Amino acid sequence: MTESPIIVALDFASLSTALHLADQLDPDRCRVKVGKELFTREGPAVIHSLHNRGFEVFLDLKFHDIPNTVAKACAAAADLGIWMLNVHTLGGSAMMYAARQAVGTATDAPLLIGVTLLTSMDQATFNEVGLSGDMPGTVQKLALLAKDSGLDGVVCSAQEASLLQKALGKEFCLVTPGIRPKDSVADDQHRTMTPIDAVQAGSHYLVIGRPITGALNPMQALAEIEASLG
Numbered sequence: 001m002t003e004s005p006i007i008v009a010l011d012f013a014s015l016s017t018a019l020h021l022a023d024q025l026d027p028d029r030c031r032v033k034v035g036k037e038l039f040t041r042e043g044p045a046v047i048h049s050l051h052n053r054g055f056e057v058f059l060d061l062k063f064h065d066i067p068n069t070v071a072k073a074c075a076a077a078a079d080l081g082i083w084m085l086n087v088h089t090l091g092g093s094a095m096m097y098a099a100r101q102a103v104g105t106a107t108d109a110p111l112l113i114g115v116t117l118l119t120s121m122d123q124a125t126f127n128e129v130g131l132s133g134d135m136p137g138t139v140q141k142l143a144l145l146a147k148d149s150g151l152d153g154v155v156c157s158a159q160e161a162s163l164l165q166k167a168l169g170k171e172f173c174l175v176t177p178g179i180r181p182k183d184s185v186a187d188d189q190h191r192t193m194t195p196i197d198a199v200q201a202g203s204h205y206l207v208i209g210r211p212i213t214g215a216l217n218p219m220q221a222l223a224e225i226e227a228s229l230g
């Protein structure tokens with residue numbers, strides 16, 4: 001098991017392109033994330049192929065449905081032997097509790113994480129969907145609900161990491177996408193932070209996609225991010 005905080009998002013349309021990228025990475029220096037596009041196209045074969053190469057896998061399907069459906073989906077995901085999976089905290093405590101029950105609490109159970117507010121969400125989108133109040137306060141409320149429902153941590157922006165660490169303690173796992181090395185483009189992300197600032201703010205895991213997968217030399221891009229962490 002690697003001690004690296006870096007999770008590379010393998011956002012690709014096919015198993016072959018995902019494995020082409022994974023084969024340029026070192027499983028001792030990062031974990032990988034499989035999301036909706038790749039899993040929908042290729043299914044569990046992706047997870048098996050990455051496990052065979054020695055990677056720990058975060059299956060990022062963000063389950064959000066009625067409690068029974070989410071529980072069954074989480075049990076199916078856990079059966080794949082993944083390292084981490086997630087649900088949406090906006091599904092509420094009954095849904096998150098059902099997910100916890102389904103995944104179990106054995107030492108080899110995957111980490112169960114709740115998505116708070118997407119890192120692509122800005123204040124305008126927050127208001128557009130009928131949410132009110134301030135975004136950090138809402139993230140904190142959802143994270144507290146996740147913790148009280150037995151989850152191991154949350155997905156949030158690194159911009160909220162120090163707030164959450166103070167409110168929920170150092171053990172509660174903070175998984176932060178929207179990571180952008182200095183001078184790189186934000187793409188569709190709005191609540192971003194650099195790798196070093198994210199770690200200093202209390203992020204446990206940095207989810208990084210395009211800044212690595214879109215680089216001419218992905219392993220070099222990963223190495224530069226590692227170096228920036230000191």
Ligand SMILES: O=c1ccn([C@@H]2O[C@H](COP(=O)(O)O)[C@@H](O)[C@H]2O)c(=O)[nH]1
Pocket residue numbers: 009011035115117118119120155156177178179187189207208209210211
């Ligand atoms: O709030 C969230 C939750 C998940 N993601 C996922 O992380 C990666 C980020 O990729 P980049 O290319 O580094 O932007 C992507 O797979 C998202 O689905 C997120 O960005 N924000």
